[in-house]
Amino acid sequence: MSISLTYFDFDGSRGLECRLALKVAGVDFDDVRVKRAQWLDLKPTLPYGALPVLDVDGSRLPHSTAILTYVGRTHGLHPSDPLTAAKHEALMSSVEDLRNKVPGGGLMEDEKKTAREAFAEGWLSRWAQTVSDNIQGPFVEGEALNVVDIKLYVILRAYLGGTYDHIDPAMFEAWPKLKALHDAVDAQAAVQGYLQS
Secondary structure: OOEEEEEEOOOOHHHHHHHHHHHHOOOOOEEEEEOHHHHHHHHHHOHHHOOOEEEEOOEEEEOHHHHHHHHHHHHOOOOOOHHHHHHHHHHHHHHHHHHHHOOOOOOOHHHHHHHHHHHHHHHHHHHHHHHHHOOOOOEOEEOEOOHHHHHHHHHHHHHHOOOOOOOOHHHHHHOHHHHHHHHHHHOOHHHHHHHHO
């Protein structure tokens, strides 16, 4: 089987979660990294004009959540029960909502600071509480690692690492289950193996 994952040439966001899921699943894949200079020519050739895309024996699958769901179902990292699986997919959709809601684009620095502080106190705090309420611990389904945990790990890694200025990583101390999930995924040998390579 020929498998490749195409994403931008950095380790973060939607590309990182897909790369990590493939690594945790033990899948050999071609990690195709798109340089900035290649993007404008590549974009019109992609489904929905977006990355990441997963190519499996010539069949192309776009969107990170669809990719994660496929990898999870194929390699035992997604629940087999339809309702439980749907709840995991809702949590993964919530990560995409979070990525789309964070303010900043086009704002002056003082406006961005005000907007992000309000976002952290409001929308982000409600998101964190809702997600926390769905975690059995350490992972969403207790002891079983699933692709939803990997997606949550990647977004939490960004916030806890201070990627978003004007949003204090210490705010997540109010939700210890989120930090515990982050740490449990981070401790996986396949995750550390990839991040250190």
